[in-house]
Amino acid sequence: MGKRTAKALTIHDVTRAKPQEKPYELRDATQPGLLLRVQPSGAKSWVVVYLVAGKKTRKVLGNADKMTLRRARTLAKSASATAEEGTDPYAEEKTARSTRFGKYLEGAYTEYAEQHIISHKDLLRRLKRNWGHLADRPMTEITPMDVQRWRRKKASSDKPVSFETLQRELTYLKACLTTAIKVHRLIPSHQLQGFTLTRDTKQLQAKKQTGPRYLSPAEETALREALAARENEIREARERMRAWQKARGKPLAPEIDPAGYVDHLQPIVLLALNTGLRRGDLLTLEWGHVDFNNRQIRKVINKTRRKNHALAPSVLPLSNEAMQALRKWNDQHGKPAAGLVFPSPVTGGPMDNIKKAWEGLVERAGLEDFRFHDLRHTFASRLVMAGVPLNTVRELMTHSDIKMTLVYAHLSPSHKEDAIRQVFGGEA
The missing domain is CATH 1.10.443.10 (Intergrase catalytic core)
Structure with missing residues (x-):
């Protein structure tokens, strides 16, 4: 990708930027550090480049089809000003991404499970099957309400699961989050600590009426x-x-x-x-x-x-x-x-x-x-x-x-x- 001379970008420049065989970028002379990146597919995005402690960092600000040039310049200006003070303007966002449940499950926790848990394949499969819908959620923001919604969904399915199975799947999730605290030290705490499921009336009656299921002769x-x-x-x-x-x-x-x-x-x-x-x-x-x-x-x-x-x-x-x-x-x-x-x-x-x-x-x-x-x-x-x-x-x-x-x-x-x-x- 060849280097292009910076120029004061206009709305027409953004609209007329055509895709090429390889990705390329247009530099904005009005706001230093702001780039328009054009992909071979035709997708366009705003990117800001800034220095923190002498290290160059790039951050995608958003889709150029949805974000205006003025808005991109405002965000780029703010990011550059914060960076000049020695602070990464997107540090909190990066931390939030690293503590998202899906990223942790696919990365650090999978590695931990493979090294320490014999039945790790089954465990990881169950975590993804039951809690995959929380993949984009920061681990500190997974709440008991999320668990209750999951429980209601399970109860309304064609094959409702037993209370014991619900407890087991919740235990796997809590163990995963606790590992993020005690082993990887990614989060200080999680909201499921101390939270437990309780049987509903129907499950209480079933527990009183039945013991372990076993075969009659x-x-x-x-x-x-x-x-x-x-x-x-x-x-x-x-x-x-x-x-x-x-x-x-x-x-x-x-x-x-x-x-x-x-x-x-x-x-x-x-x-x-x-x-x-x-x-x-x-x-x-x-x-x-x-x-x-x-x-x-x-x-x-x-x-x-x-x-x-x-x-x-x-x-x-x-x-x-x-x-x-x-x-x-x-x-x-x-x-x-x-x-x-x-x-x-x-x-x-x-x-x-x-x-x-x-x-x-x-x-x-x-x-x-x-x-x-x-x-x-x-x-x-x-x-x-x-x-x-x-x-x-x-x-x-x-x-x-x-x-x-x-x-x-x-x-x-x-x-x-x-x-x-x-x-x-x-x-x-």
């Missing part, structure tokens, strides 16, 4: 039958495809191992039912975590794990069904000793989710209001109803606090009576 049978039916359907569909391809001389699709599973869904579901592992822990499970000889899984649980923090792995015994599922899946993949147990068939890395396959299975089984996480509740409920002590259930569920396990206590109504009989004796 009949529902578990239906789920297992749906898994088997899905396996058969996929196998038959693959055989029909291969027959069609063979008849037309086309390359054949891979044959499904008759001794293995058709895909990841059945072994994941069986493992969830038999170990109570969360979906995230199943999708990041590695063969190095599986000890076939001792019939154990030894893994640091994602929910408690942070990078650069050494934590003892949880040790989870494997039932016969869990062992059979893992051995069968291991055999059909060449008996690997390392790597992910359930890698993505597309990327080879961890799968993001199994939502589509899971929702199809739930619909096939005819289950109402049943999430993948409820397999974990089913695991815990079966233990409690079998009389397993709550503290042992806590250890198997990898709960850090017994309070989390007490939500299942009502499933063992006799535990108080058993304690009295054990200490004071039975009926006379």
Whole structure:
């Protein structure tokens, strides 16, 4: 871009400035530092150039089609005068931009999460999905009212989310803002500190009426039958495809191992039912975590794990069904000793989710209001109803606090009576 001699710009100069192959600028002699920048697309903008502490800085003042020449000169004059006093006239604006939620989330917080949070991909995805509409808002200006508007929008959607999910998404946002305070020191405080959601009347009634959702024996049978039916359907569909391809001389699709599973869904579901592992822990499970000889899984649980923090792995015994599922899946993949147990068939890395396959299975089984996480509740409920002590259930569920396990206590109504009989004796 060649240097042009400054001249006293007029309205006609602005109007007649035509786009060229490369961007160029017209300097205004009336107000030093004011430029009209013309892009190859024809877009025109006013720019002011000023010096602060010997450093040249450029600032776009606005669109030349919307901002008059007189207004541009006024702004440029003010900026230059402030700069001559040694102060950047747009320092506050630059600070505000650096503390906008979207810029922080995409930049410093993403870098922090990648270094310190194991499940950072899922966390960042959830933050963007739920709070992306606040991207242009300075973090100090995100208010409880913004959260309440978001909550109302969620409540009016086709698939309203649970109160627990709302709490979790808010916690992620507050943690992000708190990191901006304590780690990056970008903001002094935020308006969500001390703010919590409360249940509305409908949610309070639902909480009183229902506990954790778990499978009844009949529902578990239906789920297992749906898994088997899905396996058969996929196998038959693959055989029909291969027959069609063979008849037309086309390359054949891979044959499904008759001794293995058709895909990841059945072994994941069986493992969830038999170990109570969360979906995230199943999708990041590695063969190095599986000890076939001792019939154990030894893994640091994602929910408690942070990078650069050494934590003892949880040790989870494997039932016969869990062992059979893992051995069968291991055999059909060449008996690997390392790597992910359930890698993505597309990327080879961890799968993001199994939502589509899971929702199809739930619909096939005819289950109402049943999430993948409820397999974990089913695991815990079966233990409690079998009389397993709550503290042992806590250890198997990898709960850090017994309070989390007490939500299942009502499933063992006799535990108080058993304690009295054990200490004071039975009926006379």
